[in-house]
Amino acid sequence: MAGGNLKNLVVAFLVPLPSILFYLSFVLPGVDDNAISSWCAAHPLLLANILFFLNVNVLFWLVGIILSNHWLIDLYWTVIPVMLLHYYRGHPASEADTLRSAVVVALTWVWSARLTHNYLRREGWEFGKREDWRFNEMRGQYGKTWWWMSFFAVYLSQQVFLIGICLPMYAIHSSNQPWGIWDVVAAATCIAGVVMAHFADTQLHKFVTRNEKLKKLGEPTVPTLEDGLWQYSRHPNYVGEQLWWWGLYLFAWNLGQGWMFVGPLVNSLCLGYVTVLVERRMLKQEHRAEAYKLYQRRTSVWIPWFRKAVPEPKEKET
Template sequence: MGNLKNIAVAFLVSLPSIFFYLSFLHHHEKPQQQQTATSQLWSWCYHHPLLLANLLFFANVDVLFWLVGILQSNNWLIDLYWTVIPVMLVHYYATHPMAKADAVRSMVAIVLTWVWSIRLTHNYFRREKWEWGAREDWRFNEMRKEYGKHWWWISFFAVYLSQQVFLIGICLPMYAIHSSDTPWGTWDIIAAIACITGIIMAYFADTQLHDFVNRNATLKELGAPLVPNLDKGLWRYSRHPNYFAEQLWWWGLFLFAWNVGQGWMCIGPLVNSLCLAYVTVLVERRMLKQEYRSEAYTQYQKTTSVWIPWFKRDIPGTKQKSI
């Protein structure tokens, strides 16, 4: 019953933004009539596509998702919608009446965003054992414990408003792509290759991690010793190949914006990379707190690159226990 309730919540929460935007498009297609308060609103929506995206995000995600999170004492929705919002944004920018774009670049960006989203959504549900809202991100859970009774209002800023900065920022290239009809060029080819490489690498990294976690879960059920560290496949060359691949996707998307003269949009992936660097520190501290893997992970840190896949460093007299 709880799973069905969360499925319903997940599908219903985005409807206010969708209906509002469809109403705007419907009005825009009709002949202009006398100026009313409503028509002035539609006129504002027409002339300010980026501001409208931010306002819809604030009202529908920051406020509504926050209220749902308070009612459920669980902020799971934002994790699921992290994989969905970029798809909604790329279609919003592509269909907005002021949009103009090179047809090939627009099509490639939309298709790649869908492929990225499907892969990440699949990984999310696979990790959650195909349950909706069973748990929230462990970082949110730790903050909930840290802030106690104040978490209900702090979560608005820490979980939701911050996500607006990250998501709108890293999706800015989607706006650039649909604000310029600059012909498809060499940088677009490089951008597409980077995005595809990031998606493929992320799939294999997450699959290898998923298999490792499941294998340890089986060992735990059997009462056998757990394997302390994943050191095979992409994880042999990087401690966080999934993070590297995700950044490769976003920086590849930025190259599309670079090609249409919007280099300043690097601020989006840059902020996201800095945030992920901090998350990397938190994850590694968490790994070292677990007694059964602390020693092995310490050695892993000494021999293996943090993000960018690279050959291992040899340290005489050390051996890693791996799987």
């Protein structure tokens, strides 16, 4: 167990090195100017997509095939936005308001630290312990073709999502427009999203941990989490995450890049579909199906709101 965890930890640290080293090769002071460096300096967004395709889509996919486990992309969902942010910030073509850039850098690191902590806590502080349950389901659906279908379903699709939702980071470092009131609104929205997601995920972690202890003791488990933020929304962790990304978009909108709404919109639509899959999965579990159906009738699916007064189902007479 310890050996496998160490191996996966080493893999996790090594896989982004090709992109990092290539990036440093043309931004460090003293590096000779050449045709490649000039092209890279002139095309920051295109270069970001090329590096993502080669380093994440191709290399991560090959590692996943070798390990028979596509866990890397889940871990790097919490890291790639930070890498993209510093790529845009340190790029030779970058220009930005100092305060706006500093605020977004600080907020993004906080967001990443929270999400990384939650991921590792959920996985028992093990690297590569398991892959996303949705990948497991797709593995069963595609069968023998999964080895190549995974390239599109797991990796290429992630490029669309991650590059798209991180576009505001590019906008922030492509304009030196002074800090304004809408930047305050954007920052406040981002903070609200991070705080909400933190408390929702912490409440969920405590619920799962408590049920695991009850199960080991042979005692009945609690079928549904209905305390804290979960009494106002069935997916408050998802709502918090979406607030973060839409708050980030507000920075771009304030800079005249309103078209960048496509990133958070596609991500929200995707997460809406994931919500449906999660709820279907809950209803397939016999021990919690009835309780979850009642929870669905009582509780708002996304936007936090007061619970509906729905009577408990009557017990069948024996």
